[in-house]
Amino acid sequence: MHVKKNFALAVVLLNLTLAIYASNFLKKPLTVALANGTNSPSIESCDMEGNTVNEFDPGDQVYVKGNGLEPGGLYNIYIVQDYSFWKLYETEITDLYVVVGPVTVDVDAVGGIENQPALIWEAASPGSYDIWADSLTDGEQEVYDECDVVYKLGVEEPGFIVIPEMLIVAIPVLFAYLTAISARRRRLQSKSITKQPAP
Numbered sequence: 001m002h003v004k005k006n007f008a009l010a011v012v013l014l015n016l017t018l019a020i021y022a023s024n025f026l027k028k029p030l031t032v033a034l035a036n037g038t039n040s041p042s043i044e045s046c047d048m049e050g051n052t053v054n055e056f057d058p059g060d061q062v063y064v065k066g067n068g069l070e071p072g073g074l075y076n077i078y079i080v081q082d083y084s085f086w087k088l089y090e091t092e093i094t095d096l097y098v099v100v101g102p103v104t105v106d107v108d109a110v111g112g113i114e115n116q117p118a119l120i121w122e123a124a125s126p127g128s129y130d131i132w133a134d135s136l137t138d139g140e141q142e143v144y145d146e147c148d149v150v151y152k153l154g155v156e157e158p159g160f161i162v163i164p165e166m167l168i169v170a171i172p173v174l175f176a177y178l179t180a181i182s183a184r185r186r187r188l189q190s191k192s193i194t195k196q197p198a199p
Contacts, residue, residue, distance in 0.1 A: 041068030041111060043077070043133045043149045045160040050117045054160045056124045062160070063117035064131060069107045069149070073137035076102035077120055082128035082158035091144040099129060104136070128158035 043066040044052050050065050064077055078093075078101035085091065100121045106114040120131075131151040132144070139147030151159035 041070075041149050042066060043069075043131055043151050045131060045151065046117050048117065048119075056160065056162045058124060058126050058162055058164065060124045060162070061119060062121035062124050064105075064113065064120050065116040065118075066105075066107070066113045066133060066149070067111055069111045069113070069133070070135065070137055070147070071107060071109050071111050073107045073135060075105050075107065075113075076134045076136055076141070077105055077118070078102055078132045078134065079121055079129050080132060081130075083130055086144055086150055086153055089140075089143065089145055093134075093142040096132075099125075099127075102134070124162040126162045126164040128161045130159040 043064055045054060045056075046063045046065050047053050048061065048063055050063070052065075053062075056062060062079070066075075069075065078096070079099045080101075081097040081099060083091075083096055085095075103118070103120050105118050108114050133149040134141060134144075135147035137147075139145040144150070
């Protein structure tokens with residue numbers, strides 16, 4: 001009976017872990033929205049080569065790249081804890097938990113961040129985060145307005161996540177635990193069958 005309870009608990013934990021892990025890989029297509037609802041300009045988290053990255057390990061460097069921004073403009077880039085209530089002209093910097101920033105970036109003549117990708121976070125910590133590009137050239141500073149860009153706004157997921165190491169090792173550990181329980185269960189069943197008297 002005790003083995004069955006352990007097995008059931010391990011299966012539940014494994015399913016939960018796999019669901020969390022899989023949800024980060026089977027995401028909806030990226031949607032980068034401007035405050036006014038258009039699909040441009042954009043800002044994304046990436047690696048030092050400029051490849052879009054939405055999942056980082058603790059301690060990784062996080063870079064950003066942007067396109068379609070105001071040519072020749074200036075933006076303050078912030079990394080904030082995942083925030084679900086972005087509202088035009090209502091969300092202020094005081095509503096957010098700023099993890100990194102402001103990091104001021106220049107925009108080139110074609111709307112890309114100068115010398116992108118730009119390093120924004122030297123050593124990432126576990127958690128879920130949004131990226132906010134607050135225009136210093138137009139609109140109101142430190143208030144989310146139509147001149148700003150939030151990565152993946154309108155998608156029910158954070159801009160990017162930093163996966164805790166514990167979650168990374170949880171899957172193989174749970175798999176090993178399930179295997180051990182299953183092997184023990186088979187041994188117990190085998191012993192009980194051999195102990196039964198022949199008819």
